[in-house]
Amino acid sequence: EAQVTQNPRYLITVTGKKLTVTCSQNMNHEYMSWYRQDPGLGLRQIYYSMNVEVTDKGDVPEGYKVSRKEKRNFPLILESPSPNQTSLYFCASSYHRGPPYNSPLHFGNGTRLTVT
């Protein structure tokens, strides 16, 4: 089954404790991206990757890191989480191969992160 898999689904952590949210897709997509969803602010892009070893900042990259060492994986790293990073996070992938970016984004099931 074609899918984007994120883990964990739920995560509660404390301020400053490094964490990684994993994301993997089995559709051979070159494009992957991370979003966060917050009440009143909607969905905002954190980082994106056009291909292996090619990553770039989205709208809200502060406090996050990503890596793309393999085509299928795109982990999101929070080196020192803070309470304002409490959010619902989504990984997405797409068939995008350059502009115009008109292919659908396929999202994972989401990771609900709470930082206390």
Added chain:
Amino acid sequence: AQKVTQAQTEISVVEKEDVTLDCVYETRDTTYYLFWYKQPPSGELVFLIRRNSFDEQNEISGRYSWNFQKSTSSFNFTITASQVVDSAVYFCALPSVGSSNTGKLIFGQGTTLQVKP
């Protein structure tokens, strides 16, 4: 600037009623695509449909139909004979362009649909 507006914050209907979710967009592109996504209470985001601006024919998929009108910049979504399982937040979205062309989607704020039995 690009923008997607879903003016209906919440809609509540009784099962078997028809319901239309409105979406109005702004874009400077002459050729573009539009998307609808569903977010059920379990939280995942599910892709429903993609339409391009060349094709203004209504799209129908089972109980779902979409009406795209370029003249009014609208891309409305109708659920016929709604069911409790249709209860979700529905998002309309538009790809970003220009200097902010990062492959991201610009989402509307979403419409929460509650279907009561």
